[in-house]
Amino acid sequence: MDKVNFEVLREQIDSLVGSKCEVYDAIGNDDALIIPSERLMDVVALIDQIFDGAHLTTITAQQRAGQHNLIELMYHFYQKFAFTIIVRLPAEAPSIASILSILPGADFYEREVAEMFGVKFTGRTETPPLLLPDDWDQGPPFIRKEVIDE
Amino acid sequence: MFEALFYLLIFPGGFFLVLVGLGFEWLDRKLLALFQRRVGPPWYQPLADLIKLFSKEDLLPKGGNELVATLLPLISLCAVLVAGLYVPIAGFTPYSFEGDLIVILFLMSVPTLAYYLAGIISIGIYSILGGGRSLLQYFSYEVPFLIALSGPAVLARSWSIEGILTAQFTLGSFVLFQPLGFILALVGLIGKLKRDPLDIPSAKSEVVGGSLTEFSGGKLGFWHLAMNIQAVVGIFLIINLFLGWTKLANPFVAILVFFLEFLVIVGMLSSASAIFARLRIDQLAGLGWRILVPLSLAQILFVILMGV
Amino acid sequence: MSKISIPIGPQHPLLKEPLSMKIDISGEKVLGGSLRLGYVHRGIERLAQKRNYVQTIHLVERVCGICSHIHTTTFCQAVESLLKLEVPPRAQYLRALMCELERIHSHLLWLGILAKHVGLDTIFMHTWHDRELALDVMEEITGGRVLHGANQIGGVRFDLDESHFPMIYANLEKLRSQISGLLDILENEPALIARTKGVAPVSQKTIRQYGVAGPVARASGVDVDMRRDNPLPPYDQLKFSVVTMPDGDAWARTIVRAEEIRESLNLCEMILEDLPDGEVSKRAPRNVPEGEVIIRSEAPRGELFYYLRSDGTDQPARLKIRTPTLAALCLLPVQMSDIQVADIPVVLAGVDLCVACADR
Numbered sequence: 001m002d003k004v005n006f007e008v009l010r011e012q013i014d015s016l017v018g019s020k021c022e023v024y025d026a027i028g029n030d031d032a033l034i035i036p037s038e039r040l041m042d043v044v045a046l047i048d049q050i051f052d053g054a055h056l057t058t059i060t061a062q063q064r065a066g067q068h069n070l071i072e073l074m075y076h077f078y079q080k081f082a083f084t085i086i087v088r089l090p091a092e093a094p095s096i097a098s099i100l101s102i103l104p105g106a107d108f109y110e111r112e113v114a115e116m117f118g119v120k121f122t123g124r125t126e127t128p129p130l131l132l133p134d135d136w137d138q139g140p141p142f143i144r145k146e147v148i149d150e
Numbered sequence: 151m152f153e154a155l156f157y158l159l160i161f162p163g164g165f166f167l168v169l170v171g172l173g174f175e176w177l178d179r180k181l182l183a184l185f186q187r188r189v190g191p192p193w194y195q196p197l198a199d200l201i202k203l204f205s206k207e208d209l210l211p212k213g214g215n216e217l218v219a220t221l222l223p224l225i226s227l228c229a230v231l232v233a234g235l236y237v238p239i240a241g242f243t244p245y246s247f248e249g250d251l252i253v254i255l256f257l258m259s260v261p262t263l264a265y266y267l268a269g270i271i272s273i274g275i276y277s278i279l280g281g282g283r284s285l286l287q288y289f290s291y292e293v294p295f296l297i298a299l300s301g302p303a304v305l306a307r308s309w310s311i312e313g314i315l316t317a318q319f320t321l322g323s324f325v326l327f328q329p330l331g332f333i334l335a336l337v338g339l340i341g342k343l344k345r346d347p348l349d350i351p352s353a354k355s356e357v358v359g360g361s362l363t364e365f366s367g368g369k370l371g372f373w374h375l376a377m378n379i380q381a382v383v384g385i386f387l388i389i390n391l392f393l394g395w396t397k398l399a400n401p402f403v404a405i406l407v408f409f410l411e412f413l414v415i416v417g418m419l420s421s422a423s424a425i426f427a428r429l430r431i432d433q434l435a436g437l438g439w440r441i442l443v444p445l446s447l448a449q450i451l452f453v454i455l456m457g458v
Numbered sequence: 459m460s461k462i463s464i465p466i467g468p469q470h471p472l473l474k475e476p477l478s479m480k481i482d483i484s485g486e487k488v489l490g491g492s493l494r495l496g497y498v499h500r501g502i503e504r505l506a507q508k509r510n511y512v513q514t515i516h517l518v519e520r521v522c523g524i525c526s527h528i529h530t531t532t533f534c535q536a537v538e539s540l541l542k543l544e545v546p547p548r549a550q551y552l553r554a555l556m557c558e559l560e561r562i563h564s565h566l567l568w569l570g571i572l573a574k575h576v577g578l579d580t581i582f583m584h585t586w587h588d589r590e591l592a593l594d595v596m597e598e599i600t601g602g603r604v605l606h607g608a609n610q611i612g613g614v615r616f617d618l619d620e621s622h623f624p625m626i627y628a629n630l631e632k633l634r635s636q637i638s639g640l641l642d643i644l645e646n647e648p649a650l651i652a653r654t655k656g657v658a659p660v661s662q663k664t665i666r667q668y669g670v671a672g673p674v675a676r677a678s679g680v681d682v683d684m685r686r687d688n689p690l691p692p693y694d695q696l697k698f699s700v701v702t703m704p705d706g707d708a709w710a711r712t713i714v715r716a717e718e719i720r721e722s723l724n725l726c727e728m729i730l731e732d733l734p735d736g737e738v739s740k741r742a743p744r745n746v747p748e749g750e751v752i753i754r755s756e757a758p759r760g761e762l763f764y765y766l767r768s769d770g771t772d773q774p775a776r777l778k779i780r781t782p783t784l785a786a787l788c789l790l791p792v793q794m795s796d797i798q799v800a801d802i803p804v805v806l807a808g809v810d811l812c813v814a815c816a817d818r
Contacts, residue, residue, distance in 0.1 A: 026750055027750045027751065027752055028539050028540070028751035029751055029753065052666075055666055056669045057669060057754070057780060058669075058763055058784075060778040062775075074765070076763065082688070082752065084752075103668075103669070104667055104668060105667055105785060106669075107788055108495075108785075108787065108788050109784075130496060131499040131817055131818075132496060133496060142504065185580055186579065186584065187583060275462065275464050276464070279799070346577060350800075356799060424579070426578075427573075427578040427647070427653060428649075428653075429577075429649065430798065430800040431486060431800060432798070433652060
């Protein structure tokens, strides 16, 4: 919400990624930035470094209506001001680097996204299910097209 | 022969001890409830609990030794019932001999060892943990307890409880000469009975039920009975060794005095239960060996010097 | 001694709600542990996509029993933000009153549980007795002790009038005197201090890395409180202090929560004094325009996060809830290394579990 600090952060991320990242301003109360998915680890490391430890609130995953070929992952941070980093993954074989090595607190959130949306997190030894029962065999509950279009 | 049976089964053993044990449990729970702003159970609650336990299903995990599991509570019960025969109640005891204090202390330790064994033979992990802790606790409180209880024996120059009781009639209540010993004996009794704050072996939040986690039904009923009677015998012991004044000519006055002393000690035990938090086992071991043992040694030294 | 693994849960005297932990111990020393959640997973986020907004309020209230009101408040604030609806000030104050009462009752509940695990049954009985005072006030004004049904989109569903005030003030007064007695015990009782001081300290860096906020973070010296940092009215007009302690061990967490009860009592009285007049709700349209919003608020256990996306219909398109217990549970295996078996209840209690919150 503090526009000045978000601008500073955005500049740093832009220079890190090498191109101007799209600002997504449809979210009330939060500033959001869309970054390419392969640069996630670098951006998170940068955030951690700038703020001397980044406070990750959660990772939200969703599919937008009309865009069922994409899964959107939002990494919500809160560090004196609130901001969000958005990555978009293809829905067929979604896979992204795990930020567990930088932020160990992301463990539960990644596990939940993995089991609910079928996203594969690389760089983790294992991603056991968090909330679904052990004998759940019907695939990620959120992602089936027929379930969402109901 | 019939006299012996009467003493063994009705009074002062058997039936009488069971009654007093149930009465003690009710008194303890009612006092605790009053401390905690609750109402507490009605007078027949301990009896009702006992009847309920005996009517329940009796299970043991697969691999547990059924015979030993049944014998252990029965042995504990028998040990404390026999111990009850030697402790004067309002000045009266059918059997008394020089050295019966030592016998009683030995008999009172039988339930503790049985508790440890019960934890080992029930296969569950909480039972084993509880059993191990009970043995560790035993090593922490038993030494100061024994030393504290030897104080009155030294002062009375007699190892029979009846002799100690008689000596207090001439010398005065021993609690006046060795108040520290009295406190230490009470602390040791709390440890032996595994009551709050020393209920570490059966701490509900850590080891669920301790050694007795897997016991149920009649076996658990016998354990509860044995523990209640152990408490009663222990309290009687402390009354006779420290408070005395119950070997009087008039039996009614003796009974009244005995009953009042009983109430005082139960009150102290319940207050300790209500007030203090549970110690950790390493804190208890530290307390036992670093504080209680030196204090008890100091007390006994004082008593010996005084006797001389 | 060899390493053995003891299971705690799903049913265990330690836990209020089912949770499965496997703790590795060697003798009396704990080596580490692992967690398994999901025993009370009801799929609330998925269910919300099939219900309209009014039904979702009732759905969201049942995420947790202890902190039910803050969930509905946050959700209603999210919807009102999308609707660009201005809630009348009286309703804002009444919502805050219920939030603070809930914080009081939640912390008292927690204090009782901690005392019981440490062996101080007497404090457990007394704190739960005092908790009835707060619950009676909540029942008096909304009709419910645990689930209130107090919120609606556009305001609240209850109102206070002159007859309520004497009873509320009397109960708050009684609570205040009981709390000072309680704080005296907590700060001075040697057995409690011996059991909790120095147990499982957590550094500020660990707190940041695991994304924990709330009393656990404040006990480690991290100065974060959503009521002050991210204020939604009326918190921007109320003065209160945020309690922090430097040590980060179990005792610090106890003291922080006990002091917070006092602060909440102050806040309740401030709210009652400054209560503005006016209506208590505004009519809200059925369909919510397209948009997304994020609301963060301060639940009794920490930072509560709601992300709501609507697509123009009367059903939410995506509702994401992150409850504070989830972050605290992530911290648990870290805290479990290098403590004793007898400290496990103290550590678990310090986290203030609300597994239903974490599972949703």
